[in-house]
Amino acid sequence: MKALVVLPTYNEIENIERMLRAIRSIVPNEQILVVDDGSPDGTADVAERVGLELGSIEVLKRTGKSGLGSAYRAGFAWGLEHQFDAFVEIDCDFSHDPRELPTMLALAADYEVVIGSRYIPGGSIPSWSTSRLLLSKGGNRYASMMLGLGVSDSTAGYRVYQASALEKINYSHVKADGYGFQIEMTYRARRGGATIVEHPISFTDRTEGESKMSRAIVTEALWMVTKWGVARLVGGPRLN
Numbered sequence: 420m421k422a423l424v425v426l427p428t429y430n431e432i433e434n435i436e437r438m439l440r441a442i443r444s445i446v447p448n449e450q451i452l453v454v455d456d457g458s459p460d461g462t463a464d465v466a467e468r469v470g471l472e473l474g475s476i477e478v479l480k481r482t483g484k485s486g487l488g489s490a491y492r493a494g495f496a497w498g499l500e501h502q503f504d505a506f507v508e509i510d511c512d513f514s515h516d517p518r519e520l521p522t523m524l525a526l527a528a529d530y531e532v533v534i535g536s537r538y539i540p541g542g543s544i545p546s547w548s549t550s551r552l553l554l555s556k557g558g559n560r561y562a563s564m565m566l567g568l569g570v571s572d573s574t575a576g577y578r579v580y581q582a583s584a585l586e587k588i589n590y591s592h593v594k595a596d597g598y599g600f601q602i603e604m605t606y607r608a609r610r611g612g613a614t615i616v617e618h619p620i621s622f623t624d625r626t627e628g629e630s631k632m633s634r635a636i637v638t639e640a641l642w643m644v645t646k647w648g649v650a651r652l653v654g655g656p657r658l659n
Contacts, residue, residue, distance in 0.1 A: 422524055422579070423503040424451045425494035429484055431511040432460040439469045439476060441517045442509075446524065449507075451476045452497060454490040457483050487576075488593060488600035495590055499582060506585065508578040514623050515577040523579050523618055531584035531613040534570060534605070535577030541619030542572070558598075558641070565648025566606050570617055573605040574598045574640070577620055580608075587611030592658070598640035606647060607658060 424442055428435060435453070442451055453470075455463040455478060463480050470476030479497060481490070491508060498506050505527050509515045519535060526533045536542050538556060547555075555574070562573045578601075580588075588607040595603045608615060647658070 420504045420524070420528055421502070422446075422449045422505040422507060422527075423494070423498040423501075424449055424507040424509060424520075425454060425491060425498065426451060426509060426511055427454045427456070427487055427490035427494070428458060428462045428466070428511050429456045430458045430460045431462045432458070432465060434511050434513060435462050435465050436469050438511050438513065438517070439466065439473065441513075442520070443473050443476075445517050446520050449475070449520075449524075450503070452494050453478045454481065454494045455479070456481050456485055456490060486596035486600075488596040488603075491600070492590060492593065495580075495585055499585065504582055506580045506582070508576055508580075510576055516621065516623070519577070519618070519620055523577075526616055526618055527579040527581060529614075530616040531581040531587070532605075532608050532615040533579040534572060534575050534615065534617045535620040536570070536572035536575055536617035537620060537622045538571040539617050539619050542621065543619075544622045546624050562602050562640075562644045565644050566602075566609075566651060568602075568605055568609055570605060570609075570615060572617065573602045575620075576601055577622075578604075581613075584608055584611075584613040587613045589658075595639060595643055599643045602640055602644060603658075610658070 453466040463478050466478045479493060495506055523533045537544050544552060559573055588604055588611055593603050
């Protein structure tokens with residue numbers, strides 16, 4: 420299976436070189452695509468330099484900050500054009516442990532969507548407070564209940580998709596970003612009949628650089644879940 424690791428970046432100069440070297444050491448045969456949203460700190464330049472040294476690293480430079488969902492859509496389009504079979508979503512800040520990649524890629528041979536889950540047995544978020552953990556778990560339970568997802572961690576950003584899953588999802592029509600993007604991708608995958616499995620991971624907050632999470636992203640996700648859930652319950656308009 421020919422896999423592409425899609426790595427979205429914006430101002431990740433503290434992490435990009437370490438992450439590229441970590442991924443290359445753990446899955447040495449996989450291609451990496453850095454999708455950089457015009458980082459003013461020079462992230463893309465560092466990625467290109469490391470790519471010249473290590474090989475099999477491409478940098479897709481974009482002119483502005485368009486969001487996580489947009490970056491992944493661009494990465495998926497590039498990978499499908501180059502005939503990759505599987506696509507990895509992973510954060511650049513080491514909140515997702517690259518050492519899980521071999522196991523998740525192996526699972527992707529049998530499942531169309533592999534979700535690195537914090538909320539199944541074996542998963543954890545050791546650095547979060549109890550209140551933050553309960554809020555996140557509650558949001559995930561709400562999304563699963565409203566949308567019939569049948570997964571514990573629909574907001575998880577560490578994933579592997581088979582190319583066939585992206586076709587079932589109709590990924591180019593996904594509009595949300597941040598948490599909303601991951602939920603919408605899960606919802607579309609479930610509605611499209613893709614096979615889904617969750618793999619336990621330990622999630623660690625970044626230690627370098629600034630978080631891209633915002634109140635607007637969380638609000639967007641809650642509104643979209645409610646809107647889709649109500650439409651699902653009353654037989655309203657479906658996702659395109």
